[in-house]
Amino acid sequence: AIKTILARQHRDGGFGGGPGQFPHLLATYPSVCALAIVGSPGPDGGWDQIDRQKMYRWFMSLKQPDGSFLVSRNGEVDVRGTYCLLAVATLLDLITPELVEGTYDFLRSCQT
Numbered sequence: 001a002i003k004t005i006l007a008r009q010h011r012d013g014g015f016g017g018g019p020g021q022f023p024h025l026l027a028t029y030p031s032v033c034a035l036a037i038v039g040s041p042g043p044d045g046g047w048d049q050i051d052r053q054k055m056y057r058w059f060m061s062l063k064q065p066d067g068s069f070l071v072s073r074n075g076e077v078d079v080r081g082t083y084c085l086l087a088v089a090t091l092l093d094l095i096t097p098e099l100v101e102g103t104y105d106f107l108r109s110c111q112t
Helices: 002-006 025-038 052-062 079-091 103-109
Strands: none
Touching (some): 079 103
16 A cells, blocks of 8 residues: 555655646645555655655645645645645644745635
8 A cells, every 4th residue: 555655656746646647635635644544654664755845845836825725736726725735734744834824814715
């Protein structure tokens, strides 16, 4: 399972739905959650093989001026993508003020 999940990790950060596919927040979230469950620390455990620096850079490339996030490069903005990003960033200890700047206000603006 670990090798299959890691094969979906994109060279620019994030995970695609399959090997070689572009990264997407909705594929990154279950990939990281699965590695949190079945993975372990160490060279072959899966957890340490998540490239956190590339993940953070990819997250920042998805960030929009209003605090929202695209779900993928040239993708749409929605609350589920923001949830997936925040959950993964929390699991990987990637939350920074820069990353979440404006996100609270974006989420508040989505309430009906």
